Amino acid sequence: MADLTVTAANVLASSGPKEQGVAGEAISAGKALYKSSTSKKWMLADSNSGVAEARRSTAIALNNAALNQPVVVALPGSDIAIGAALTAGTDYYLSDTPGGICPRADVGSGESVCLLGLAKSTSVLAFNPQFPNVQL
Numbered sequence: 001m002a003d004l005t006v007t008a009a010n011v012l013a014s015s016g017p018k019e020q021g022v023a024g025e026a027i028s029a030g031k032a033l034y035k036s037s038t039s040k041k042w043m044l045a046d047s048n049s050g051v052a053e054a055r056r057s058t059a060i061a062l063n064n065a066a067l068n069q070p071v072v073v074a075l076p077g078s079d080i081a082i083g084a085a086l087t088a089g090t091d092y093y094l095s096d097t098p099g100g101i102c103p104r105a106d107v108g109s110g111e112s113v114c115l116l117g118l119a120k121s122t123s124v125l126a127f128n129p130q131f132p133n134v135q136l
Contacts, residue, residue, distance in 0.1 A: 004092070055131075056129070090103055091104055115131075
């Protein structure tokens with residue numbers, strides 16, 4: 001398997017908390033994000049990043065945004081129509097592709113484990129990130 005193929009135009013939060021912020025880089029809807037502690041801008045999370053805080057996703061982008069443009073994010077506790085085909089009941093994780101989301105089988109050696117959530121259906125992800133700070 002590989003990262004989810006997300007159609008950005010189909011990403012919608014169906015319930016749960018949201019926040020508006022500023023993009024610290026180009027972001028597409030459906031990408032896993034973290035908020036930089038220094039710039040306070042939303043950035044693409046990455047399970048094998050050299051930046052420790054980048055290995056922990058805390059939000060999912062709900063719209064596309066260029067650098068320094070507004071971005072709305074879904075926060076933990078949100079149900080998100082992720083714009084990709086999911087397998088109901090499957091757990092999904094942060095991948096080693098910046099912002100990417102993948103099934104557990106694709107989390108490999110050298111990556112930090114960041115569970116993003118469980119598929120409630122073939123299209124909705126229950127976003128409830130868990131970060132045990134464990135590297136494979």
